[in-house]
Amino acid sequence: MKILAHLSRILVGLTFIFSGFVKGIDPWGSAYKFIDYFNAMGLTWLAPVAFALGVLLAFAEFLIGASLLFSIKIRFFSWAALFFMLFFTGLTFWIALYNPVSDCGCFGDALVISNWETFYKNLVLIALTIIVFLYRKKTECLLGPKTGNILGALTIALYIGIVVYSYRHEPVIDFRPFKVGVNIPDAMKIPADAPHDVYENAFYYKNKNTGEVKKFTEENYPWQDTVNWVFEKMDEPRLVKKGYRPPIHNFTIETGEGENISDFFLYDENYVFMLIAYDINKTSTKNQDKINELANWALSNNLPFICLTASLTDDCVQYATETGAPYEFFHCDETTLKTIIRSNPGLLVIKNGTIEAKWHHNDIPDPETFRKKFLNK
Helix, strand or coil: CHHHHHHHHHHHHHHHHHHHHHHHCCHHHHHHHHHHHHHHHCCHHHHHHHHHHHHHHHHHHHHHHHHHHCCCCHHHHHHHHHHHHHHHHHHHHHHHHHCCCCCCCCCCCCCCCCHHHHHHHHHHHHHHHHHHHHCCCCCCCCCCHHHHHHHHHHHHHHHHHHHHHHHHCCCCCCCCCCCCCCEHHHHCCCCCCCCCCEEECCEEEEECCCCCEEEECCCCCCCCCCCCEEEEEECCCEEEECCCCCCCCCCCCECCCCCECHHHHHCCCCEEEEEECCCHHHCCCCCHHHHHHHHHHHHHCCCCEEEEECCCHHHHHHHHHHHCCCCEEEECCHHHHHHHCCCCCEEEEEECCEEEEEEEHHHCCCHHHHHHHHHCC
16 A cells, blocks of 8 residues: 555656646746636636736646655645645536636646546546545655655756746747747648537427427427427537647738738748737837847848737837837737737747747847848858
8 A cells, every 4th residue: 555655646746746837837828727717707807816826826736746746744735735636626527517618727738638538637636646645644755855855845946947937938848839840821721531510409499289398409300390380499509529620720910901911921931020919008118129120120131020919900000109110010819829929029930831930029039140040141
């Protein structure tokens, strides 16, 4: 039984570490997921604290995981792990039943599983956590208490450093569909034999003889029997099986008039600079001079430089006037822009539709740096 207790402790610890790490290196991604939950629950007033909650949740998971793995304060953190699993097992059961969000976000963008798979995963984890809790007084780090404390402290310190770096730049590991090296047009294609979404329809017909209203499915609804039945209403179609969805499925570049001109940029053989600013009114102007310098250089060398935003055209015009931005503004879905880059603004560079580079606004290169790296001049 002692072996099982150690194995359970290690497995639960590693799972918590992985979950906390992949969310911690993408703090804005965690914040956006919290906002999804708040919107689904009608708690939109909590949106301002989403970022803080995302960071705290990821840190709590990593701290619990590292403490279990290295047997640091095992009695306290076994309680914490048990409380954590009881709460989130109940939450994921509710999510699986009512499907308020399509992805629970338990492993960030690193591993996306269905809501029911998440619940079943938590059932296994809570069983292992109970074993850890029951044997909390009898388990120590296999390397010894002192070594365990040192390794645990170093692991947590390294984690904090990586999280801070990822916040000030881009996530150290990019699990999103818009990672460097991805060809956007290819990632948007749907194979000819790909499965489609399957919906279930419910129809309600009223019996003319008895007045009874009965529910029918597509297989048995009495649409031909007009003598005995009359149509009453139809429920909203319910998705029962999700079909294939390409990794990139909502990327467009639209003019102010709503014309989609994505192909003009996605198939350009030159480097195309795309400044990503999902909300112009929230965009940092700290590095705007560097952005303008690079944009002026690109445009003078016949390299397209545009800004993609979800903001209104009038806001874009005002922003350009105030900052001297020399580039054109086009429109794209806000969620897509937040997925592309975790910086407002951030810079994406593509060539022939392939993502060549991404930069947080703190890392925008000057023209000479870009030229030496990409143009060899």
